[in-house]
Amino acid sequence: MEESIRVVMARLGMDAHWRGSIIVARALRDAGMEVIYVGNQLPESIVEMAIQEDADVIGLSTLSGNHMILVPEVMRVLREREVEEKVVILGGTIRPDDIPKLKEAGVAEIFGPGTPLSKIIAFVCALK
Amino acid sequence: MSKLFKDEAIEEIIREKDHWKEKVDIVEKGSERVFETLSGLPVEPLYTPAHVADTDYLCDLGFPGQGPYVRGVHPTMYRGRTWTLRQLAGFGPPEETNKRYKFLLKEGATGINGVFDYPTLRGYDSTDPYARADAGRGGVAIDTLEDMSILFDGIPIETVSSSLVTCQPICNISVQSMYFANALARGVELSNLRGTSQNDFLMETAVTIAPELLPPKFSFKLSCDAIEYCTKHAPLWNPISFAGYNYREAGCTAIQEVALVIANAIACSEELIRRGLHIDSFAPRLSFFLSAHSDFFEEVAKYRAARRIWFRIMKERYKAENPRSLTFRFHVQTAGVALTAQQPLNNVPRAAYHALSAVLGGAQSVHIDAYDEALCNPTELSSLTALRNSQILQLETRVTHTIDPLGGSYFVETLTNQLEENILTFLERIDHIGGIIKAVESGWIHQEISNSAYEYQLAIESGKIPVVGVNCYQIEGEELPLELFDIPETLEIQEKKLRRIKRERNAGQVRHALDAIARCCDENGNLMEVMVDSVKAYVTEGEVSSVIKKSYGTWDPPLF
Numbered sequence: 098m099e100e101s102i103r104v105v106m107a108r109l110g111m112d113a114h115w116r117g118s119i120i121v122a123r124a125l126r127d128a129g130m131e132v133i134y135v136g137n138q139l140p141e142s143i144v145e146m147a148i149q150e151d152a153d154v155i156g157l158s159t160l161s162g163n164h165m166i167l168v169p170e171v172m173r174v175l176r177e178r179e180v181e182e183k184v185v186i187l188g189g190t191i192r193p194d195d196i197p198k199l200k201e202a203g204v205a206e207i208f209g210p211g212t213p214l215s216k217i218i219a220f221v222c223a224l225k
Numbered sequence: 226m227s228k229l230f231k232d233e234a235i236e237e238i239i240r241e242k243d244h245w246k247e248k249v250d251i252v253e254k255g256s257e258r259v260f261e262t263l264s265g266l267p268v269e270p271l272y273t274p275a276h277v278a279d280t281d282y283l284c285d286l287g288f289p290g291q292g293p294y295v296r297g298v299h300p301t302m303y304r305g306r307t308w309t310l311r312q313l314a315g316f317g318p319p320e321e322t323n324k325r326y327k328f329l330l331k332e333g334a335t336g337i338n339g340v341f342d343y344p345t346l347r348g349y350d351s352t353d354p355y356a357r358a359d360a361g362r363g364g365v366a367i368d369t370l371e372d373m374s375i376l377f378d379g380i381p382i383e384t385v386s387s388s389l390v391t392c393q394p395i396c397n398i399s400v401q402s403m404y405f406a407n408a409l410a411r412g413v414e415l416s417n418l419r420g421t422s423q424n425d426f427l428m429e430t431a432v433t434i435a436p437e438l439l440p441p442k443f444s445f446k447l448s449c450d451a452i453e454y455c456t457k458h459a460p461l462w463n464p465i466s467f468a469g470y471n472y473r474e475a476g477c478t479a480i481q482e483v484a485l486v487i488a489n490a491i492a493c494s495e496e497l498i499r500r501g502l503h504i505d506s507f508a509p510r511l512s513f514f515l516s517a518h519s520d521f522f523e524e525v526a527k528y529r530a531a532r533r534i535w536f537r538i539m540k541e542r543y544k545a546e547n548p549r550s551l552t553f554r555f556h557v558q559t560a561g562v563a564l565t566a567q568q569p570l571n572n573v574p575r576a577a578y579h580a581l582s583a584v585l586g587g588a589q590s591v592h593i594d595a596y597d598e599a600l601c602n603p604t605e606l607s608s609l610t611a612l613r614n615s616q617i618l619q620l621e622t623r624v625t626h627t628i629d630p631l632g633g634s635y636f637v638e639t640l641t642n643q644l645e646e647n648i649l650t651f652l653e654r655i656d657h658i659g660g661i662i663k664a665v666e667s668g669w670i671h672q673e674i675s676n677s678a679y680e681y682q683l684a685i686e687s688g689k690i691p692v693v694g695v696n697c698y699q700i701e702g703e704e705l706p707l708e709l710f711d712i713p714e715t716l717e718i719q720e721k722k723l724r725r726i727k728r729e730r731n732a733g734q735v736r737h738a739l740d741a742i743a744r745c746c747d748e749n750g751n752l753m754e755v756m757v758d759s760v761k762a763y764v765t766e767g768e769v770s771s772v773i774k775k776s777y778g779t780w781d782p783p784l785f
């Protein structure tokens with residue numbers, strides 16, 4: 098049997114909204130992926146958990162507006178730990194003008210409010 | 226008995242309706258369209274007196290200002306006084322939010338509705354390593370008493386009521402104490418202070434969960450400490466606002482939303498009675514906070530059902546006698562989760578419909594969401610438009626002229642009955658588990674909310690729930706028609722203030738204050754009793770939380 102894609106799903110910093118991240122985690126799990134939901138975390142521990150769990154994908158969620166500080170931090174720690182092959186995706190209320198900056202920082206894809214779950218599932222499945 | 230219809234009339238109506246229904250059935254036959262409310266209650270093509278044939282008018286509906294208060298909590302409702310215009314505001318450092326409060330009051334807002342940033346809500350200082358990226362986000366940053374005095378500088382707190390959105394009890398115990406200490410310093414007696422704090426333990430343990438939470442029973446204890454304190458010292462203050470709105474935002478249905486606020490209020494009542502208080506000493510100040518979501522009639526019926534359930538529980542189970550104890554009074558915020566980031570100006574009519582349901586449901590105060598809330602904190606223009614939205618509803622539409630105008634609608638009365646029945650069933654399930662605290666500790670609540678949220682999303686996904694701009698009428702390559710709000714610099718300002726305060730404050734007084742808090746935790750005393758004094762020593766919110774967590778321990782919530 099083919100090994101399933103492993104996803105570590107985290108909420109960035111202190112963001113309080115859990116609805117989006119839980120729904121996406123459930124949808125990915127229902128689509129056959131291995132999802133490890135780790136709740137609110139800072140960049141260092143997100144990367145550490147992704148390494149521990151041998152994750153292929155790191156799913157980040159934030160609606161608080163902290164992404165321009167914490168997402169580049171995640172990318173920096175990934176480089177420092179030499180695990181840049183892990184794919185980072187981001188969901189939440191991300192301002193349109195932030196999207197090109199985040200992509201330049203190395204985020205593979207950004208899913209804003211209203212994104213169909215099927216689009217997120219298709220994107221992650223295509224990574225295999 | 227005050228039944229509405231004669232039995233013979235009902236029989237005849239049923240007979241005639243059956244004839245009519247045959248014609249409808251021919252047209253609807255084979256249609257796959259499902260007619261139901263957002264929470265899944267079936268909706269029939271037509272409602273007639275037969276649906277409400279069993280209604281006993283005086284017992285089940287009554288008059289405004291009289292039990293069971295289905296038609297409203299005040300005898301005159303909006304003819305006497307319209308709902309409070311309470312627009313939520315909070316961002317960045319307190320210096321900036323203070324300006325927004327003044328702006329809203331100048332433009333006709335009639336109450337303050339202050340929301341705090343993520344670190345403040347969780348009991349952290351802005352400078353905590355865990356908090357730094359979120360300082361000033363989602364609300365205003367408060368670290369010490371000084372921030373509180375800046376936040377309300379120049380605002381007449383002796384006349385304007387303030388709602389403090391101190392979601393988590395760990396936040397409320399410090400922040401409400403700072404508000405009270407600031408009032409005392411300004412010469413306003415606590416007994417004259419009007420306002421509300423949110424202070425809801427479900428917000429800490431089941432809805433906006435984060436690591437290092439207080440264990441549910443301690444979060445609940447802090448919440449009850451504030452209620453007990455206010456009952457004794459600040460009788461005009463509403464010390465809790467059961468935050469059904471936020472449960473709904475996290476994914477609850479209308480049924481779960483009301484059942485959970487009532488289960489929570491029951492638990493608080495039990496605890497306060499156990500502490501020796503009489504139901505009529507604190508119940509008059511228990512207040513509720515509900516959402517206004519997209520299913521218009523279900524929302525109207527929800528508010529009406531909540532009033533009847535609360536009246537009967539208070540009257541029958543607790544033998545409350547003060548009319549205020551028997552009335553379910555609530556603030557409404559229009560559903561943020563129903564807003565879209567796509568074509569954001571569509572959120573103006575959307576929120577107007579939401580607010581109309583709250584008003585036709587008899588809300589005491591209303592916040593209308595700004596059109597840009599799915600994208601950023603509201604700008605001055607978007608919050609002004611939201612305020613004007615409420616003012617248009619209040620002044621131009623004349624919906625305030627008669628009380629409970631949808632009362633007596635066969636449909637709305639039927640839906641009110643059905644919601645009541647379903648809410649009571651959900652309450653029984655919680656009772657069966659052993660009450661709301663056990664239901665949180667076991668993760669049952671988290672699972673329930675998560676299931677409802679997932680089902681709702683799948684229904685949007687399949688198109689069963691249409692959302693304009695999201696799953697229909699999308700605009701390809703849409704360009705945003707509006708300017709977004711930038712959070713003003715916060716961390717640097719808070720850091721500077723904290724550094725100065727820590728240098729200037731009296732170290733002996735700080736130690737004394739923190740020791741008093743620790744001792745009170747260990748002796749299981751009422752923390753609010755020591756906190757209002759303690760914050761005067763300029764202890765920071767983070768310092769207070771650390772002491773509390775050291776004594777009470779922390780809890781890892783069930784995550785998924």
